[in-house]
Amino acid sequence: MHIVGILGRRLLQIAATVLVVAVLVFGLMRLLPGDAALVLLGERASDEAIARMRDQLGVNQPILAQFWDFLLRMVTLRFGDSVTLRVPVSSLIAERLPVTLLLTGMAAVLALLIAVPLAFWSAVRRGSWVDAAIRVFAQVSVSMPVFYIGLVLLITLAAGLRWFPVGGIGTGFLEDLYYLFLPALTLALSLSAILLRNLRESLIEVLDAEYVGFATAKGLPRGLVLRRHVLRNAWVSTVTLLGLHIGSLVGGAVITETVFAIPGIGRLMIDSIFSRDYAVVQGLTVVLAVLVSVVFLALDAVQAALDPRVGT
Amino acid sequence: MKRRDLLLASLLPTMAAFAAPARAAPHRGGTLIFARAMDSLFLDPVHTAQNADIWISLNLYDTLLQPSADGKGLQPGLAAEHSVSEDGKILTFRLRPDLKFADGSPITVRDVKWSLDRARSKEEGGEFAFLLSAIGSIETQGEDTVIINMAQSDPAILQALATFNAGVVPEKLLMAAAGDTLLEKSKSFAEKPVGSGPFVVESWRRNSEMVLKRNPYYWKEADDGQKLPYLDAIRFVIIPDDATRILKLKAGEVDVTEFVPYARVAELRNTPGITMTLFPAAQVHYFTMNNRPTLKDGTKNPLADQRVRQALNYATNKEALIQVVTHGVAKPARSYMPIATPMAYDGGPLYPYDLAKAKALLAEAGYPNGGFEVTCMALAGNADDAAKLQTLQQMWSQVGVKLKIEQLESATRLARFNATDFQMRTSLWTNDLNDPKQITSIFAYYPARQSNRTGWNDPRVNELFEQSEHEMDSEKRTAMYKEIQQRYYEAAPIIFGMDVPYPIAMSSKVHDFVQIPLGNNIFINAYKDA
Numbered sequence: 096m097h098i099v100g101i102l103g104r105r106l107l108q109i110a111a112t113v114l115v116v117a118v119l120v121f122g123l124m125r126l127l128p129g130d131a132a133l134v135l136l137g138e139r140a141s142d143e144a145i146a147r148m149r150d151q152l153g154v155n156q157p158i159l160a161q162f163w164d165f166l167l168r169m170v171t172l173r174f175g176d177s178v179t180l181r182v183p184v185s186s187l188i189a190e191r192l193p194v195t196l197l198l199t200g201m202a203a204v205l206a207l208l209i210a211v212p213l214a215f216w217s218a219v220r221r222g223s224w225v226d227a228a229i230r231v232f233a234q235v236s237v238s239m240p241v242f243y244i245g246l247v248l249l250i251t252l253a254a255g256l257r258w259f260p261v262g263g264i265g266t267g268f269l270e271d272l273y274y275l276f277l278p279a280l281t282l283a284l285s286l287s288a289i290l291l292r293n294l295r296e297s298l299i300e301v302l303d304a305e306y307v308g309f310a311t312a313k314g315l316p317r318g319l320v321l322r323r324h325v326l327r328n329a330w331v332s333t334v335t336l337l338g339l340h341i342g343s344l345v346g347g348a349v350i351t352e353t354v355f356a357i358p359g360i361g362r363l364m365i366d367s368i369f370s371r372d373y374a375v376v377q378g379l380t381v382v383l384a385v386l387v388s389v390v391f392l393a394l395d396a397v398q399a400a401l402d403p404r405v406g407t
Numbered sequence: 408m409k410r411r412d413l414l415l416a417s418l419l420p421t422m423a424a425f426a427a428p429a430r431a432a433p434h435r436g437g438t439l440i441f442a443r444a445m446d447s448l449f450l451d452p453v454h455t456a457q458n459a460d461i462w463i464s465l466n467l468y469d470t471l472l473q474p475s476a477d478g479k480g481l482q483p484g485l486a487a488e489h490s491v492s493e494d495g496k497i498l499t500f501r502l503r504p505d506l507k508f509a510d511g512s513p514i515t516v517r518d519v520k521w522s523l524d525r526a527r528s529k530e531e532g533g534e535f536a537f538l539l540s541a542i543g544s545i546e547t548q549g550e551d552t553v554i555i556n557m558a559q560s561d562p563a564i565l566q567a568l569a570t571f572n573a574g575v576v577p578e579k580l581l582m583a584a585a586g587d588t589l590l591e592k593s594k595s596f597a598e599k600p601v602g603s604g605p606f607v608v609e610s611w612r613r614n615s616e617m618v619l620k621r622n623p624y625y626w627k628e629a630d631d632g633q634k635l636p637y638l639d640a641i642r643f644v645i646i647p648d649d650a651t652r653i654l655k656l657k658a659g660e661v662d663v664t665e666f667v668p669y670a671r672v673a674e675l676r677n678t679p680g681i682t683m684t685l686f687p688a689a690q691v692h693y694f695t696m697n698n699r700p701t702l703k704d705g706t707k708n709p710l711a712d713q714r715v716r717q718a719l720n721y722a723t724n725k726e727a728l729i730q731v732v733t734h735g736v737a738k739p740a741r742s743y744m745p746i747a748t749p750m751a752y753d754g755g756p757l758y759p760y761d762l763a764k765a766k767a768l769l770a771e772a773g774y775p776n777g778g779f780e781v782t783c784m785a786l787a788g789n790a791d792d793a794a795k796l797q798t799l800q801q802m803w804s805q806v807g808v809k810l811k812i813e814q815l816e817s818a819t820r821l822a823r824f825n826a827t828d829f830q831m832r833t834s835l836w837t838n839d840l841n842d843p844k845q846i847t848s849i850f851a852y853y854p855a856r857q858s859n860r861t862g863w864n865d866p867r868v869n870e871l872f873e874q875s876e877h878e879m880d881s882e883k884r885t886a887m888y889k890e891i892q893q894r895y896y897e898a899a900p901i902i903f904g905m906d907v908p909y910p911i912a913m914s915s916k917v918h919d920f921v922q923i924p925l926g927n928n929i930f931i932n933a934y935k936d937a
Contacts, residue, residue, distance in 0.1 A: 129818030133825060135448075137456055139849060140534060141856065145825070179448055180613050181594055190612065246650060254654040261655045263644060264615075356646040356655075358615030366614065371818050 105395075109388040116384040117377065121165055124373050130154050131178045131371040152178055154373075165377065174378030179370045184378040187363060192382070194264060195359035197271060198351070199344045201279035202286065203337065209283060210290035210333075215321070217291075218298035229291070236288035241347050245281040245354040253277060262356035278355040282347045286340055293336050297329035304328075331402045338394035342387055432631065433934040438640040439917065441928075442652045442661040446614045446645045451597040452574035453526050454533045461571050461839060462926045463643075466619065468574025469603040471500050471519065471553070472565060474841060478689070478747065478923035481569055485514065485603065485626075486553070495560035495879040500553045507624035508577045509607035516547035518603075521578040523555075523568075531589050538567040538840060541876075560879050563842035570840055571927070575603045605636045605931045617643040627931060637934035653912065656681065662917050662935060667910040668790070669733040675912045682915050685736055685908035689745040689838035689924035692737070692795075694783065694902035695824075696831050699862040703828040709772075709779045710830065716899040718768035719781075720758035722806045723799065727760075729905050731798045732791055737905040742892050743850050745836070746906050747924040750843045750888040757896055757903045765806050777807020783831040784823065787814040792833045799902075827860050834901075837926050843888050847872055851895050863900035 132148035133140075140148075149155045153164075168175055174184035217229040236244075253261040265274045301307060302325060310320045349361035360379055367375035445459045452468045455461055465473070473484040483489075486500035506514035526532050527539035543558030557564065567573065576596075584595040599608055605627065606619035620640045627635040644661060646652045649668050656664045657678065667675060667683070675683040700711040709715050725739035738746070739756035746753060769777060783799075785792040793812075800810040815823070823829050838846060848855045852872045853864040871887045878884040896903075909922050920933040 127819070129820075129822035133821045134818050135456070136534060138821060138824070140456070142825075144534060181449055181597070182613065187613070249651065249654055254658045257658065261658045261660055262646065262651050263655075263660075354648050354651055356644065356648065356651055358612065358645070362614065362647070369817060 105392055109385065109392070112388055113381055113384045117165075117169055117381050120377055120380045121162060124368075124371070124376055125158060125161075127371065129371055131373065134370045135179060169377075169381060174381075175374040177367070177372050177375045179367070179372050180375075184374050187375060188360065188378060188382055191358060191360040191363050194271070194275075194357060195345070195348055195352070195361060198275050198279055198282070198357065198359060199341070199348055201272070201275055202282035202344055202347075203341070205279050205283035206287040206290055207337070209287035210294060213287075214291045214294035214298060215326075218295050218302060219321075221299060230295075233288040233291045236284040237292075239285070241281060241285065241350045242354050244284055245278065245351055248277050248281055249354070262354070264357055275357070278351045278357060281355075282344060282351050285347075286337075286344060289340065290333055290336060294329060294333045297332050298325060301325045301328045327401065331398060334394060334398055334401065338391055341390050345383060345387070433629070433637050433918065433932075434937050435633070435637050435934070436639045437935045437937065438642055439638050439663065439920075439930070439933060439935055440642045440644060440661040441663045442646045442655055442665065443643050444645075444647055444649070444652065444666045446643075447617065449597055450600045450608065451593045452571050452576065452602075453531070453535075454593060454597075455571055456534045458837065458926055462922075462928050463619075464571035464574060465604060465927050466606045466641075466930055467600060467602040467604045467608065468571070468576060469605070469625075470569050470571075470573050470575065472569040474569050474923055474925065474927065476921055476923065476929065478687075478841060478925055478927075479749065481565060484569065485519070485575060489565075491565070495562075495564075496557045498555040498557070498564065500555070502551045502553070503626050504551070506603070506626055508580075508601055508603055509622040509624060510577075510580070510601045511624055512577065512579070514575060514577075514603055516549075516551065516553050518578050519553050519575055520545045520547050522575045523573060525576075525589075526572050533572065535570070535572040535839070538563075538570055538572065538845070560877050562875075562877075562879050562881070562884055563840065563844050566840055566842045577601060577603075606641060609640065614645050616645065619643070629932075636931050638930060641930055656912055656914065659914070662914045663920060664912045665909075667912045669736055669910065672734060672736055672910055680915050682913045682917070684911050684913065686911060686922040687747055687924055688907060688909045688922075688926065689747040689841075690907050690909070690926075691740055691743070691745050691836050691904060692732075692791075692907055693740065693743070693834050693836070693904035694795075694799075694831055695829075695834045695859060695861060696901055697827065697829055697860075697862060698858075698900050699827070702830055703826070708830065709774065710781065712772045713898055714768045714772040715774065716902075717758070718765040718772070718806065719803065719808065720899050720902055721761045721765035721768065722803055722808070723758070723902055724760040724802055725756065725758075725903070725905060727802070728795060728798055732794045733905070733907060736910070737907045740903040740905055743895050743901065743903070744843055744846050744892070745838055745924070748838055748843050748846065749841060750885045752889045752892040754893075754896075758899070762805055769806055769808075774807075777803075777809075780809040780811055781831055782811040782813055782829075783833065784813050784815050784820050784829050785833055786820060787816050795833055824860055827857070827862065829860075831902075839925060841925060844876065847875075847888070847891060850901075851891055858900060861900040863898060865894055865898060868894050 132145050132152055132154060136144055136148055176183050177187060180187065213229050217226045220226050249261055253259045259277045260274055263274060265271045307320060307324050310324055348359060349365055352359045352361040363375065364379050447460045447463060448457055449455060449460055450467060452464050455464055470484045471486040472481045475482045485502055485506060487503045489498065489500045491498050502516060508514055523545055527536055527542050529536060541557055541559045541561035541564060543556045546554045548554060580601055581592055581596045584592040586592040586595050601607060605622055605625045607622045609618040609620040611617045618640060621636050621638060625635060629635050646655060652664045653667065653671060655661045672683055675681050696710045696716060697708060698711055700708055702708050729735060729737045741753045741756055742751045744751040783796055785796055796812045803810050824832060836846060850859045851868050853869055858864065868891050871891050875884050875887040878887065911922060913920065916936040918934055921929040923929060
């Protein structure tokens with residue numbers, strides 16, 4: 096199929112996905128009891144003040160009118176103002192998104208940096224004590240809750256040894272990298288365990304395959320065999336798995352950002368859901384849906400490059 | 408340091424707030440880093456409704472009168488002098504000379520009049536306009552005199568003029584801000600406001616960090632004749648997680664941490680280099696009950712019977728609650744008002760634990776062995792709520808009452824509460840005004856909010872409250888409030904709980920930071936050793 100056609104089809108898929116997500120979020124938010132007027136004014140507000148605020152916020156309008164308004168905003172990318180923070184949603188997202196992207200990006204890279212060498216080591220030395228130790232590490236990492244790993248790292252490496260700051264972010268890119276290292280590691284650990292286990296299985300499978308035995312028998316150097324035949328074939332499923340977990344990485348960022356006091360979109364999302372700040376939740380969800388779809392698209396491309404058998 | 412010395416050291420800053428400290432001269436300059444659990448939402452004093460906004464507002468906007476450091480009395484603010492006519496109908500304020508806003512422009516009597524007129528207006532005045540509603544008109548005289556004519560006398564008016572929403576705002580700057588309506592202008596102004604207080608906003612990244620720098624034009628001077636405040640800047644960092652805030656303090660990355668969980672108070676008291684302070688607070692924890700005969704879903708409500716409510720109060724061991732929830736730092740309630748409220752009537756702890764009385768009252772009400780169920784709404788994920796209700800569950804099982812806990816998140820709980828669709832809930836109240844009128848209008852005066860949604864309605868209390876609103880004789884007003892509090896106690900529309908302090912942990916380098924009982928964080932005298 097022609098490349099433009101493929102791309103066009105994929106973009107349409109993304110648009111449809113985003114629309115479905117947007118409608119779902121609109122509906123779910125309206126199903127939640129409570130509204131922003133109550134949250135904003137608190138328990139002491141009089142009934143008439145609440146009614147006045149509901150008018151101001153437009154939550155008194157019929158649901159269809161609200162939905163139409165919402166659709167118009169989505170199409171024109173005007174997300175409106177946050178009712179609690181009283182600033183445009185777009186500027187909030189623009190301020191927060193880079194931090195979260197950096198955090199999840201670092202986490203993905205760290206996860207690969209941990210998982211790939213360990214998986215190799217463990218697959219090549221299958222059955223040895225090294226293999227056993229690595230598998231225990233994976234088991235522990237995957238079963239510990241993110242907030243717990245975060246607190247343990249904070250207490251030991253930051254508050255205890257003072258190697259890292261206790262949360263927050265820096266004032267520049269390099270400092271950000273330093274501040275975000277622990278939270279990224281927190282996020283990376285459980286993902287790395289998942290990747291590790293999967294990659295180890297694939298590696299073992301490939302190592303046992305006849306063509307690898309054949310390549311070795313041909314007298315190819317071990318390193319070349321591992322790189323060209325084993326890794327290349329085992330890689331495909333790991334990249335797929337990484338892609339599938341991008342979503343959960345963003346989910347994990349919500350918790351990590353709270354524990355490490357990072358002003359990213361994860362924390363913004365949680366705060367906005369609790370304060371029924373519809374505009375922010377909707378805007379964020381749409382942006383995240385677009386982002387995740389784009390990541391999937393990019394991963395498909397990477398996969399196709401890695402393995403010509405993967406069709407588009 | 409010995410343990411006793413540490414305890415003493417932790418009390419010092421509080422005491423210093425009341426007496427002039429005989430210490431080395433405070434260090435000038437430096438930035439105080441303050442870890443907050445929650446960020447402010449909006450910095451226009453008139454549209455301020457949340458504690459996170461209220462508690463820092465007085466640092467940005469000065470008032471004619473200020474709360475004193477112990478929070479009980481008043482001290483002069485922008486007005487050097489004031490007088491009240493004998494009938495309480497005319498209040499005259501004389502401003503200090505050469506007052507300036509943080510941008511260096513003069514604070515005029517016109518700004519004062521405009522700010523107060525906006526704050527008391529029903530349309531533009533926001534949630535707290537009612538505090539100033541007894542004002543009839545405001546006029547200015549010459550360069551320095553503001554005259555407030557009261558439409559009705561109001562015994563709480565001076566306290567109201569020391570409250571955040573009466574903060575003085577620069578009329579010209581606010582009116583010059585972008586927007587068509589006053590509300591829109593207020594919104595643009597509040598992005599980076601300029602006020603009359605000792606500090607001014609330098610930068611603000613929402614939910615992340617807010618930097619206040621000292622206002623070089625602020626009028627107040629220290630004992631040595633130099634200008635206050637001592638600090639060059641305050642940096643608020645927002646850290647929602649309790650454990651992380653404390654770790655930051657321990658690592659020396661922040662100087663002050665608010666909302667220390669009670670469970671950590673003892674530990675921090677014994678941490679070298681950290682001063683753990685419990686500031687007295689006008690704050691109560693209690694349980695709200697629905698007093699209506701039937702609940703929203705149509706079922707019969709045993710809590711409608713006064714004897715049942717009294718019985719449950721007797722069956723509640725406050726001392727045990729205080730131990731479990733606050734590790735002993737709170738005090739059993741003596742009124743529905745925080746005991747720090749003026750005119751709070753202290754007749755000893757209410758409903759001391761007495762199982763025999765509880766059982767007798769239940770039997771009298773037709774529930775000899777309890778045998779009914781009460782459902783209480785709790786804030787999901789809140790450790791305090793969980794501890795309170797699990798303790799209550801055990802205590803009430805002794806009289807055969809089964810307590811069911813319903814976990815809800817905040818917005819849902821609030822919606823159910825406002826719709827009176829509840830039987831019982833955990834509650835917390837902090838005074839915003841240093842007077843009994845605010846809490847009483849909400850808790851006990853039915854016409855305002857059905858006595859805080861309980862549905863309890865005592866015509867005599869309503870009448871007394873209405874009278875007290877215009878009673879200028881302090882003794883008579885105190886007597887009225889005593890009767891209101893006694894009737895409230897007798898009827899027990901709530902489960903009385905405890906008076907709880909504000910736990911603040913600070914680096915030992917920080918001195919003279921004060922949180923007054925109303926919760927306001929006062930930084931004017933705060934300083935940090937070099």
